[in-house]
Amino acid sequence: GDSVTQMEGPVTLSEEAFLTINCTYTATGYPSLFWYVQYPGEGLQLLLKATKADDKGSNKGFEATYRKETTSFHLEKGSVQVSDSAVYFCALSGKSNTGNQFYFGTGTSLTVIP
Amino acid sequence: NAGVTQTPKFQVLKTGQSMTLQCAQDMNHNSMYWYRQDPGMGLRLIYYSASEGTTDKGEVPNGYNVSRLNKREFSLRLESAAPSQTSVYFCASSVSGISYEQYFGPGTRLTVT
Numbered sequence: 001g002d003s004v005t006q007m008e009g010p011v012t013l014s015e016e017a018f019l020t021i022n023c024t025y026t027a028t029g030y031p032s033l034f035w036y037v038q039y040p041g042e043g044l045q046l047l048l049k050a051t052k053a054d055d056k057g058s059n060k061g062f063e064a065t066y067r068k069e070t071t072s073f074h075l076e077k078g079s080v081q082v083s084d085s086a087v088y089f090c091a092l093s094g095k096s097n098t099g100n101q102f103y104f105g106t107g108t109s110l111t112v113i114p
Numbered sequence: 115n116a117g118v119t120q121t122p123k124f125q126v127l128k129t130g131q132s133m134t135l136q137c138a139q140d141m142n143h144n145s146m147y148w149y150r151q152d153p154g155m156g157l158r159l160i161y162y163s164a165s166e167g168t169t170d171k172g173e174v175p176n177g178y179n180v181s182r183l184n185k186r187e188f189s190l191r192l193e194s195a196a197p198s199q200t201s202v203y204f205c206a207s208s209v210s211g212i213s214y215e216q217y218f219g220p221g222t223r224l225t226v227t
Binding site for chain 1 (some may be wrong): 172204216217
C-alpha cells in the first residue's frame with residue numbers, strides 16, 4: 001500500500017542555518033502531499049501542501065516541491081529560527097484496500113539553538 | 115471559533131476498563147478522524163467519518179469503536195482497554211474527504227496500566 005518514509009531525527013541546527021528534511025513516498029495514482037508541524041503539547045498544524053506533480057508548497061519561509069520522478073517532497077528552509085523548533089511530519093493522502101487513507105511519516109524532531 | 119476540541123486531556127485507565135473520548139468541531143466540516151500517535155510510529159488512522167452517518171475503518175481499528183453523533187461530534191470508545199492502547203489520541207476534521215487539509219485537536223494522553 002501507500003506509504004511515507006521520512007528522514008529520522010533528531011536534527012539540531014544553529015539559528016540561521018539551512019534546513020532540509022527528506023521525505024519520499026510510495027503511492028499508486030497521484031496522491032496529495034503535505035507537511036505538518038507539531039509544537040510541544042499541541043496538535044498538528046498544516047504547514048504546506050502540494051496536490052500535483054511539480055507543485056511547490058510554501059509557508060512561513062518553508063518550501064517543498066512535489067517531485068514525481070524521484071517520489072520526493074523534501075522540506076527546506078533557508079534560515080531557521082529558534083521558534084521553528086518542533087516535530088515535522090510528512091504525509092500523503094492516497095489509496096488503500098479499504099478506500100482513501102491518510103498516511104503520516106514517523107516525524108522528525110528539529111531543535112534550533114541560538 | 116474553538117476549532118477542534120477534545121476531552122479529556124489526560125486519562126489513566128486500568129486494563130479492562132472502558133471509556134469514551136469526545137471530539138467536537140465548530141467549523142462545519144463534513145469529515146472527521148481519529149488517530150493515535152506512538153513514539154517512532156507517526157500518526158496512524160483508527161477510524162474516520164467521511165460524512166454524518168458514515169464511519170470507516172482506518173489502519174488500526176481493532177479494539178475501538180466510533181460514533182458520529184451528529185455533524186459536529188465524533189467519539190471514540192475503548193470497550194476493554196489494554197496496555198497496548200496507551201497512546202496520545204488526536205481527533206481531526208476536514209472540509210470534505212481525506213485529501214483535504216485536516217485540522218487537529220490538542221490530543222488526549224491515555225495511559226492504560
